[in-house]
Amino acid sequence: MAAPESGDGNNGAARMVTLISSDNTRFEVEAAAASLSQTLQLTILDGGGGGGDGIPLPNVDSATLSKVLEYCIKHAPAAANGGAPNATAVDRAELERFDNEFVNIDQSVLYSLIMAAHNLEIEGLQSLVAKKVADMIKGKSPMEIRRTLGFPDPTPEEQAEMNAHMLEYGWAYE
Amino acid sequence: MERERRRRRKTKKAVAAAEVPPSTTSVHDIPDDLLRLILLCLASPLWLIRAAATCKRWRGVIAAADEGSAFLREARSLHPPTIIGHYHDQTFPYRTICFVRSSPPAPIDGSRFSLDFLPFPIAVDDGKTSGWEIVDCHGGLVLLRNDYAFRQSALIVCDPLTRRYQGIRGPPDYTEETGEFLCVYLLDGEDGTISISNFRLFGRFWDGARRGCMFSTRGLALIVGIRR
Known part of the structure; x- marks a missing residue:
């Protein structure tokens, strides 16, 4: 057995x-x-x-x-x-x-x-x-995230939004 | 027999796997609730802010205003906030408020917490005092009172990181002659989140009788209550 x-x-x-x-x-x-x-x-x-x-x-x-x-x-x-x-x-x-x-x-x-x-x-x-x-x-910046995850290049509108966001939240990007 | 059948199945599986073209699933294919799950794993609010800037859809998931900003609340309960420093409000040799970073330092530049953008300078070195005094800190906001600036605003709430502030007048019948705040506290807005455009204040003041009042940015109404 x-x-x-x-x-x-x-x-x-x-x-x-x-x-x-x-x-x-x-x-x-x-x-x-x-x-x-x-x-x-x-x-x-x-x-x-x-x-x-x-x-x-x-x-x-x-x-x-x-x-x-x-x-x-x-x-x-x-x-x-x-x-x-x-x-x-x-x-x-x-x-x-x-x-x-x-x-x-x-x-x-x-x-x-x-x-x-x-x-x-x-x-x-x-x-x-x-x-x-x-x-x-x-730990990555928005652009680095997009690149890492294979996003297409941002449209001019998206780029402008990203820039505005980074300006407002500058302290989060140092 | 059984083994034979299994082997045949295996062969078939291998062939099928080879024939299927490599899958090209992208991050855009995953549904919102899974994207939410991924973003909830980001332990630092700094990473969440950067993720929110990545694209419109991600920003929508993070900053969703559903059920009182459920995402941000859940993120906060999963990753409790850490203290990044404290304000040192000193009166000698002259009144000044400086920010002292905690150790180990958080990944934010300490000078970002300077209060030098307020309408009246904090530090006055000619022997006069500017009058600002820190009363409370909550949710990244700082509440200050200024007993020398009743007519402009007795209280001010500011967001050091975005360098914005909001002055708050006392109750309509509250003047330097008649009233004095005993204590004031900064609270979350009505939906449980807090920002420079969404917060509440609870205060007790004295104008011959003790009174409690609640200020809410929603509706910008000042509610005076409880006369004792």
Whole structure:
């Protein structure tokens, strides 16, 4: 008899669910990982996503979904422990390292990710990406922010507004 | 069999990923509530001000006047304000008010808090006093009173950073002969935010009887109440 796997309350193989991206790619993941999404959790609790049926996610493409699932799989054990009160410092440091590396990606992926996280109600992922984008904004001047985030060049009207703002709030630009 | 099927799925996934052109989602594609979430992560009000200058949409999100400037209020509760210094109001050898930065210094130039733009000079070095005295500070504004300038304005509220001020006359029947403010406090405007164009004052004054009065920039009305 095999020893029960740690963290698995089902005494056997973990329950799997299938998610289908907008471009019709099927992803099979553990229900525990998919349940990080509040939206999916309800469907899964109702018994959805198993067997041959998949849960269609018409707003999330396969590239984004695979990234979302990478996050969920990594974070599922800690989430299963109810925010992991007994997690070791090493575990937490490892998750932090993972998070930092995870958001070290192309900006357009970041924006797709935060929209998917919002859509699927994965709060941890949503705030992780929000913080990353905020990190790209902080400490910069308006022009630097525009350049960093790939805004088009300001129109003369926008430039005039920016100048007026900087004149009024000069103290914020020193 | 099961493994075979899974492998086929995997292959299909790899091909699909390769065929999908790289996504070109930009910051303009994300909805307002997510943009709001991102901007709420900015811990310093300086960063928020710069973000507000970036474009019209961002400014709209930050300065939204909905539900009493909900965004700014939430930002303030997430990132509580820090004290950047204090005013030192001294009377010897002559009356002067100077700004002393706290340590470690905030990233704002301390000279920005000079009160040298008020209608009567703060520092008078020929032995006379200008009369301005600091009564209260709140929300970046400074409230001063001047017992020597009743007729112009007994009280003045100023915003050192934008160098603007607003004089406030006493109640209509309040004159240097009849009245004297006992204490005055600077409060948030009615919507819970505060600026040089939106604040309230609560004062108690003496004109033979003790009275309380509330001044609000909304409607520029002076409400006199509670006679005791």
